[in-house]
Amino acid sequence: MSKTQKAPQRYRMHVKAGDTVQVISGKDKGKVGEILKTIPSESRVVVKGVNIRTKHVKPQQEGESGQITTYEAPIHSSKVMLYSVKEKIASRICYTFTDDGRKVRMLKKTGEILDK
Structure with a gap:
């Protein structure tokens, strides 16, 4: 790594892949979905059904037709809030300890423990 390049910084995020979240700002405000992927170096998450983008794909071979595909683009992790399905x-969220001494994430409003 040269002197001008910086090493990517790891951010600790309040959400993990598989969590159910609600979008709290932006064009998809109010939508609820599951986190498919986290990108800690950019503090971003990919949420199922949120921030849908279209991509025009050129044909790869002769005679093949082009197509338009849709995909979920990442959004910043500060725009999502953990959601209780029940x-x-x-x-x-807050962090608490279980009876056996494990540190787990807990929802503040409901007291529901997220980590199994």
């Missing part, structure tokens, strides 16, 4: 409510 209570149908979005909440901040």
